[in-house]
Amino acid sequence: MAVILQQAINGAVLGSLYVLVALGLTIIYGVLTQINFAHADIVTLGAFSAYFFVHGIGGGYIPGIGVAFVVGGILGFAMNAAVFAPLRERGNELLPLIATIGVSVTMENAMLAWFGPIPYAFDSPYSNDVIRFGGTFITVHNALIVSVSALTIGLLYAFMKRTFMGKALRAVSQDRETAALMGINPNQLIMVAFVVASALAGMAGAMLGPVLVLTPFAGTSVIVKAFAIVIIGGFGNFEGTILAALLVGLIESFTTQYLGPGMIDIVVFALLLVMLAIRPTGLIAEERDENV
């Protein structure tokens, strides 16, 4: 029983990390119906910027998360300005996707040349403190991940539902042309979506750095799961994405416990393919059927 509870906690921690990455993908998909493969490298660069802030300059870990948030936002702005904005006019569906694969390969190998393939030891000051209750435990770092993630989701919700910009973003997601007719500038909002999504990714990177192995490929291992999450949850759907992220986190921790870590990707992607076969609109279906 204690094992099951412990794995449930571990799964929730992983889910809280994945949800930040997956929500970014879903926000971008919502406004642009495009996938950003380079999202993975924004996660990795967020992790590295926090690492160098903490271990290079000697800054605190919590401000380090803020640094990664800002770095991610800047990268998102650059990504939109350099790749997505110029390609938007062409109206081809696959070209932007292929371009982001190119950007991702470039960034990954540039980081590999710069930082080397040897994993960095990113120590969080909170990794060694443990909170115990009953037979289970959670490190303070993991508790931090869950609370930061929950807080971020709450703020994101408030932003989307309460502020004008958030409402405008949802309007653009629902119908770009009509939103433009109502005086909303879609190009500006797409930029905002990219900045918000990438800032979340950078922040996720800073928090997963101490949990996973920090190498130039750290983001890639997360992003494939994030892709699975957004599809299982339904692209462009917030609630579905959050639910699917927790589900994938739990699957990962229980698969590690009962089937071995080698089976994680097989189980997650088998679930993805099954979902695509029987319910391609995701767990919570939305009126969005152009891809299925």
Next chain:
Amino acid sequence: MSRPAPVRSAPVRIRIGPDWQRRIAFLAAAGAIAVLPLIATDAYWRTNLIVCALNAMLALGLDFVLGYAGQLNLGQSAFYGLGAYASTLLITKAGIPFWIAFAGAVAFSGFAGVVLSLFAIRLRGHYLAIASLGFAVITYQILLNWISLTQGPLGIYAIAPPPPIALPGLPVINFDNLANLFYLVAGFAFLSYLLLDRLIRSPIGETLTAIREDEVSAASLGINCGAWKVFAFGVSSTVAGAAGCFYASFVGTLVPDAFFVTESFTILAMVVVGGMGTLIGPVGGAILLTVLPELLRNIGDLRLVVYGVAVTLVVLFVPGGIVEAVRLASARLPRIARRGKA
């Protein structure tokens, strides 16, 4: 009385001209394949030539499904790996002769392509890209974790080259010789090119292009889009599987890392840089992106950046790849030359 322009002669010329030109181009390509190992006599460049031929096969296969049928398939690395592992396991574990194992492995990867295409029938665009990516991830993880069959990360070693061919009246052709192995692989790459060229110039090519351009309109013309997607995926994965068989017998060792998802991105880069929706483009892209990093070997890890930068710049500035660049240049150069003379 001025005579109108001879409108009718134009199509006739188009039909005869390129066909005749194409035959010469094919002969020239065959000649180039025959001559290349004689020019590149050291083992290093002969190895590179074989890698070029393998990559050309992979790129041709992907281009058929991406450039013509318009389906972004990121699972090409999986079919490559399935071909390699299936043939090697058939030879080493079941003791089946090379060419029968080759046929079996090619059929197996073709079958895997058909299985993936069942998703392509229902999904489009990004969903298919991610589904095929998932397929590639699952295949890689199975190769890595099914240790009793594939020996996982330890890999399979000492895979024999294809057996010698002894034709009556001719000296025995040994494939432990790099030049002969190149002839074999390049011969198959050339054969794939000819077959795909045949397919594309038949009504099938137009059918696939119609699906790429607008699936709904294509369906309204009575095209069974699903069936043709299955066909395109099957052809594509068959070619990749054949490349995998040759890869295994050429390199001699198999590890799952050779068929990681990034290999799909590499193949995609070759197709995009060369020119999607043409056959000569991916071949050119495969050769360029195989040789260029070798020439840049002294810049170390940064050489792989070349792939990423090339793809990004091509998509942003010349989406038609090398083929479009050459076409634009050949249209402009004579004009510039004339201006220079005047």
